[in-house]
Amino acid sequence: MQAATLADQLTERSARGIAVGIGHLVRSGGLRAGDRLPTVRDLAAQIGVSPTTVAEAWRLLIAAQVIETRGKLGTVVRGVARPRGMQRMLRGPAIHPYPLDLSLAVPDPQLLPDPLRAFATMPPVPALNGYPAHPDDTVLPALRDIQQSEWPFQPEQMIVVNGGYDGIYLLCHELLRRGERVMVEQPGTGRLLDILDSLDAQPIPVECDEYGPVPAAVEEALQARPVMFVYQPRAQSPTGSALCAERLDQLAFALRDTDLAIVEDDPVCALSRFPAYSLGNFFPDRTALVRNWSKSHGPDLRIGVLAGASRLIEPARLGREMGAEWSSRLLQGAIAHMLTDPDSLSLVEKAASTYARRRESLAAALAERGVRTRARDGLVLWVPVHDEHEALVTLAVHGIGAGAGSLFSCDKIETNHLRVATTRLPEERINEIADVLSSVAPHQRQSRRGRPI
Structure with missing residues (x-):
């Protein structure tokens, strides 16, 4: 014009x-x-x-x-902006409903505490006259006390959010500017990558092994001058990695001379079999940790806790004032009760051991067939395949759904992997499922003693 x-x-x-x-x-x-x-x-x-x-x-x-x-x-x-919903982790009815859908790590309903029982037996929530007069009033004292006693480092500030990814989105939305770079695990969570796409932030991939982000890969990614590092310290999705004390020290050394914000996502905290290692012990002034209990206590409880350095938490709190402002104290009371109730604790421990057994059983069955997976923790297996598309088609023919590995890649390029959720895995069908997966997977040569070469 x-x-x-x-x-x-x-x-x-x-x-x-x-x-x-x-x-x-x-x-x-x-x-x-x-x-x-x-x-x-x-x-x-x-x-x-x-x-x-x-x-x-x-x-x-x-x-x-x-x-x-x-x-x-x-x-x-550029034109009229399009709605920015999730692209990788699409919601709604499945395009191809499978008799056995292993694409989403949804909890087994038989292993969830009853929220109605929690409402009936939890202590009364103190009355709140009108709206909270102070930001601290939005966190129920009972929940605050429990989390402060269990938090892996001393947080300067704590807020309650509507689930883990609500906290992640708030932090990214309030702290990132268009075009800024963010270090993320490769492969990582599809929802996080969708959030970064929606904000026009640039993900910088960091290679991971079974113990989490590889220190040398972190040092290489730092050359791109990122402003934030988002990662899962344990039960990482999709690979199942989990930090150890030595890896934590190595990551802290790699990040020692930086000022980037560190965001730790602990989505299945109550179900993990590993300690809550945190970089907040080294960098409390620039670390935020978000936890939620959707997988362990039920997705209807939409409660997460976001705590850490005030320079990160306060912008998220202020951003929340534009919308939800604060989360139901009744729901906070329910989750606080479940986190101390002996019956709930027993059922969650049963869920943790059951999920671990299902994941490990499928991993062992695949290993017997020459297919190696590396998950130490979590609710999924990251299974190598020859060709992602052909593998999905083959599984579909057998009535099995799985997650395409490209959905968890920064560049959406096929990773020649599938994400296989194991939370609702029928244990009587593990050998059958392993047979199908091994038919589309590369195999390791075995030594005479049966060990991978």
Whole structure:
């Protein structure tokens, strides 16, 4: 569009007015995706304002993702922003419903405490007259006391959120700016990668082994100058890695001279078989840890705790004031009761041992067939395959669903792996399932003693 034509359609001469006017033209179809805009100087001359004013309007439009600069091609219209829902971890009815769906690590309902019993037997929640008068009032004292006694480091501030990924999203939304880089595990969680995509943040992949992020890979990723590191210290999804004390020390050494924010995601804390190692013991002034109990105590309890350095937690709390503001104290009371109730504790321990047995049984059955997996912890197996697409088709023929490995990759490139959830694995069918998986997987050569070479 020519500068004179565009200037005639703009009624306001402030930077914000120019940005609003161009935004209206894009929404109404007067400007379409790919249309090239006039230069800052040409439009400024036609409107009768300084180039600085138009440049500021351009900055507002770029931040709103309405326009973008393309070097020698100039500034062009991006178009109307599309809704930014989850792309990797799609919700809703399965496109191909499988008799046995091992794509999602949903909890076994037979192993969940009864929330109705918790409501009936928990202590009364203190009355709250009106809205909380202070941010600390939003955390039920009973839940705060339990978490402070179990937190792996001394947190400066604590808030309650509506589940683990609500906390992760709040931190990313409030702390990241468009284009900033974030170190993430490769492979990592699909939901986190969707969150980063929605914020136009750039994930920097970090290779992992069975003990978590590899220190040398962390040092290499730091060369990209990230501002945040998000990882799962235990029960990592999808690989099942878990930190040990030695690896924690190595990661702390690699991160010693940085100032990047550290976000630890502990999504299955009550079900993990490993200690809660945390970098917060080394960097309490820049670490935040989020926990939730959806897998162990039930997805309807939508309660998570986010605690750590105030420089990270306070922006998340302020961001929450724009929406939910605070989480139900009744739900907080229910989860606090479950975390101390002997019957609930016994059932959760049974769930943890059952899930571990199911995962380990399938891993052992695959190992007997020459297929190695490396999960030390967690609710899934990361199974190598020859070809991701062909493996999914083969499983589907046998009525089995699994997660495509590319959904957990930073660049969405096929990883030649499948994520196989084991929480609801029918134990009587483990050998059958292992047979199907081994038919699409590469096999290790075995020594005479039956060990992988």
